[in-house]
Amino acid sequence: MYRSAADLNATKERLRPVLEERLQEGQLGRPTQVLVCTGVGCISAGSQEVLAALKRAIKDHGLDVTVTHTGCHGYCKMGPLVVVYPGGVFYRHVTPDEVPRLVQQHLVGGEPVQDLLYREPGRNPVLFARDVPFFRKQKRIVLANAGLINPENIDEYVAHDGYAALARVLAEYSPEEVIDVVTRSGLRGRGGAGFLTGKKWAFARAAEAHPKYIVCNADEGDPGAFMDRAILEGDPHAVLEGMLIAGYAVGASEGWIYVRAEYPLAVRRLEIAVRQARQAGLLGKNILGSKFDFDIDLCLGAGAFVCGEETALLRSAMGERGEPRPRPPYPAEAGLYGKPTIINNVETLANIPLILRRGWEWFAGIGTERSKGTKIFSIAGQINNTGLIEVPMGTSMRTIVYDIGGGVPAGRRLKAVQTGGPSGGCVPADLLDVPIDYESLADLGTIMGSGGLIVLDETNCMVDITKFYLTFAGEESCGQCTPCRVGIHRMVEILERITSGRAQEEDLRELEDLAHDVRETSLCGLGQTAPNVVLSTLRYFRSEYLAHIRDRRCPAGVCKPLLH
Amino acid sequence: MDRRRPSGQERNYLILDKFIERYRGRPGGLVRILFKAQELFGYLSPEVQTYVAEKTGLPASHIYGVATFYSRFITEPPGKYSIGVCTGTACYVKNAQAVLDRFQAALGVKEGETTPDGMFSLRTTRCVGACSLAPVVTVNDDMVGEVTPDKVADVIRRCREAEAEEETERVPERRRPERDERAAPPGP
Numbered sequence: 182m183y184r185s186a187a188d189l190n191a192t193k194e195r196l197r198p199v200l201e202e203r204l205q206e207g208q209l210g211r212p213t214q215v216l217v218c219t220g221v222g223c224i225s226a227g228s229q230e231v232l233a234a235l236k237r238a239i240k241d242h243g244l245d246v247t248v249t250h251t252g253c254h255g256y257c258k259m260g261p262l263v264v265v266y267p268g269g270v271f272y273r274h275v276t277p278d279e280v281p282r283l284v285q286q287h288l289v290g291g292e293p294v295q296d297l298l299y300r301e302p303g304r305n306p307v308l309f310a311r312d313v314p315f316f317r318k319q320k321r322i323v324l325a326n327a328g329l330i331n332p333e334n335i336d337e338y339v340a341h342d343g344y345a346a347l348a349r350v351l352a353e354y355s356p357e358e359v360i361d362v363v364t365r366s367g368l369r370g371r372g373g374a375g376f377l378t379g380k381k382w383a384f385a386r387a388a389e390a391h392p393k394y395i396v397c398n399a400d401e402g403d404p405g406a407f408m409d410r411a412i413l414e415g416d417p418h419a420v421l422e423g424m425l426i427a428g429y430a431v432g433a434s435e436g437w438i439y440v441r442a443e444y445p446l447a448v449r450r451l452e453i454a455v456r457q458a459r460q461a462g463l464l465g466k467n468i469l470g471s472k473f474d475f476d477i478d479l480c481l482g483a484g485a486f487v488c489g490e491e492t493a494l495l496r497s498a499m500g501e502r503g504e505p506r507p508r509p510p511y512p513a514e515a516g517l518y519g520k521p522t523i524i525n526n527v528e529t530l531a532n533i534p535l536i537l538r539r540g541w542e543w544f545a546g547i548g549t550e551r552s553k554g555t556k557i558f559s560i561a562g563q564i565n566n567t568g569l570i571e572v573p574m575g576t577s578m579r580t581i582v583y584d585i586g587g588g589v590p591a592g593r594r595l596k597a598v599q600t601g602g603p604s605g606g607c608v609p610a611d612l613l614d615v616p617i618d619y620e621s622l623a624d625l626g627t628i629m630g631s632g633g634l635i636v637l638d639e640t641n642c643m644v645d646i647t648k649f650y651l652t653f654a655g656e657e658s659c660g661q662c663t664p665c666r667v668g669i670h671r672m673v674e675i676l677e678r679i680t681s682g683r684a685q686e687e688d689l690r691e692l693e694d695l696a697h698d699v700r701e702t703s704l705c706g707l708g709q710t711a712p713n714v715v716l717s718t719l720r721y722f723r724s725e726y727l728a729h730i731r732d733r734r735c736p737a738g739v740c741k742p743l744l745h
Numbered sequence: 746m747d748r749r750r751p752s753g754q755e756r757n758y759l760i761l762d763k764f765i766e767r768y769r770g771r772p773g774g775l776v777r778i779l780f781k782a783q784e785l786f787g788y789l790s791p792e793v794q795t796y797v798a799e800k801t802g803l804p805a806s807h808i809y810g811v812a813t814f815y816s817r818f819i820t821e822p823p824g825k826y827s828i829g830v831c832t833g834t835a836c837y838v839k840n841a842q843a844v845l846d847r848f849q850a851a852l853g854v855k856e857g858e859t860t861p862d863g864m865f866s867l868r869t870t871r872c873v874g875a876c877s878l879a880p881v882v883t884v885n886d887d888m889v890g891e892v893t894p895d896k897v898a899d900v901i902r903r904c905r906e907a908e909a910e911e912e913t914e915r916v917p918e919r920r921r922p923e924r925d926e927r928a929a930p931p932g933p
């Protein structure tokens with residue numbers, strides 16, 4: 182039980198040596214801890230078997246070495262990942278067959294196993310995680326715990342300063358002061374729109390009606406983005422702590438996490454986290470000896486993109502079909518059961534404990550003038566190091582794609598980076614040096630969205646990709662409003678004609694007009710943003726459209742009817 | 746195939762009853778109830794939908810509306826091995842379509858169908874969040890990464906091997922616990 186800040190400190194003291202060892206990288210010593218990644222990527226590559234084999238071998242050798250499983254490091258391509266402490270020796274592609282050698286040579290003999298280390302072609306192997314290029318240019322603050330602590334053990338979270346922000350808030354801050362800190366930090370919503378989080382909280386605080394609710398949006402609808410999943414699986418308590426602080430700030434005593442059922446592991450880890458937090462007294466009545474009561478429960482999303490939109494999400498949570506409604510009223514005034522409701526994204530909430538623990542000044546010192554803090558991006562598509570990364574706002578796409586992502590495979594040419602998923606557009610190869618933040622991406626005709634980056638190269642056809650996104654948006658349209666239902670369908674038809682060589686140049690004008698109409702007249706964000714991809718590709722890749730129309734040719738060689 | 750015995754069926758309804766009692770009227774309650782029902786019975790048949798309607802007091806049309814709105818609910822019986830080809834963006838740009846085509850050819854069924862022997866069903870899924878391993882395929886609850894078209898045969902072969910193993914392990918007199926029962930929580 183954690184009844185007070187002192188109880189939290191006691192756990193921290195007790196586990197500090199273990200945690201500190203994991204934080205000090207770069208010094209070899211007698212191995213004492215082995216961490217095995219059990220993120221989804223590593224599990225599918227067999228990390229559970231590696232974990233079992235390690236436990237067995239360590240027991241057989243009678244070694245005094247602990248084995249812990251962690252969340253995702255983000256470098257899924259290299260899985261299964263195993264890290265040995267002290268030092269943080271970073272092993273990749275470890276199979277159960279390699280385990281005896283790893284145990285014998287490194288854990289018993291103290292000699293790292295060279296051929297299991299990360300290595301760039303023609304270079305020496307890299308011993309420590311911090312020196313691997315993929316990690317070197319990152320700034321992992323929200324993801325700091327993912328890959329470092331056991332997400333199924335609340336004490337490890339506590340030992341790494343977990344729930345310290347909550348303890349301080351309950352003891353020292355009025356709700357207004359909390360909102361003030363969050364506002365000053367400049368934190369903006371990571372779910373897409375980039376609305377100031379503190380401002381949203383202030384609205385809900387000011388609303389008269391009771392009860393109030395906190396909802397965590399863990400629907401992660403952008404197909405191709407998986408940062409929320411990594412947080413939920415790697416550091417679930419950070420999200421719970423963020424919700425607790427939000428609850429205290431706006432005066433809510435109930436929180437709901439709307440999590441998509443496509444993420445069974447995230448659901449399981451959240452269930453464990455909620456149970457442990459309840460048992461520890463961090464959820465329930467009189468939390469940490471204060472007058473604050475708060476509890477959290479889960480609510481499963483069942484596979485509809487539009488349910489990530491906040492008004493649709495609320496309807497879905499209330500057991501209806503997840504169809505959006507016009508705003509205002511905003512959920513902060515009338516949300517769940519018509520009561521004031523804060524809806525925040527997973528990553529937004531995971532930033533909250535950091536801001537309250539380390540101060541708004543610290544947070545506001547990271548990033549660009551109007552976009553503060555870091556952003557987590559998932560990088561996928563035609564890139565060597567697919568995975569999950571965290572960088573300061575304002576980092577250029579070039580740094581992400583080349584320095585961290587390792588560039589495009591097989592020496593092919595980069596064409597564009599798609600951002601913002603079905604609501605976004607693309608950044609063409611010659612604009613990669615623009616520092617990324619909410620504003621700069623909007624200027625380029627795309628959006629930050631949730632942070633999914635899809636790297637496209639010369640083998641991808643921009644017209645085909647546009648058709649893919651619009652088809653998706655059309656399928657996911659709830660059908661309530663005509664512009665979205667009919668307009669998107671009409672645009673898909675035009676794109677069909679273009680990709681099958683049956684289009685005229687006038688079609689491009691109609692496509693553009695339709696895109697503007699749908700954008701301006703749709704009921705919800707889905708329809709309002711779906712045309713972005715059309716407008717963006719027309720802006721940067723008009724010649725590719727024209728090649729399809731005039732020359733009946735697909736330059737990327739993707740559109741089958743046009744291959745001669 | 747002898748998939749459900751009456752006793753197992755009754756037990757499933759009992760488990761579902763408890764679940765309904767717990768979640769009725771709560772935020773997200775209906776969706777959770779339907780997930781549980783799908784887990785217990787494999788899919789949401791008209792009978793199951795009617796049952797949920799009666800027990801929750803909600804109109805059957807409402808249950809149907811919700812069950813068909815969300816892509817995770819299935820209203821047709823699935824195959825024993827349910828193969829899902831991810832068609833999220835990351836997988837799409839890594840040629841998931843070719844993977845789907847190969848599965849269709851190899852199994853002789855179209856997307857959304859089940860093989861006549863009830864062994865395989867094939868569907869497309871939304872992003873399963875393993876985009877760094879694209880193209881991704883799921884087999885029941887397991888995830889397989891980097892499934893290029895030439896690895897499709899491998900995935901199918903492994904299902905068949907698992908099936909053959911199960912065949913030989915099956916002791917004739919003793920009833921093998923059904924999947925649902927193994928997944929069920931311990932009784933009171």
Ligand SMILES: Cc1cc2nc3c(=O)[nH]c(=O)nc-3n(C[C@H](O)[C@H](O)[C@H](O)COP(=O)(O)O)c2cc1C
Pocket residue numbers: 369370371372373374375376378398399400401402403486487488489490491492524525526527529530631705706707
């Ligand atoms: C079509 C559509 C889909 C959305 N999907 C998500 C999603 O999956 N996750 C999310 O956090 N926000 C999503 N949003 C944004 C939410 O409506 C809302 O703005 C957000 O959850 C607010 O949290 P934040 O302020 O912390 O970003 C979506 C919006 C639209 C229009």
Ligand code: FES
Pocket residue numbers: 404405406831832833834835836837871872873874875876877879881
């Ligand atoms: S797009 Fe296939 S797993 Fe994300």
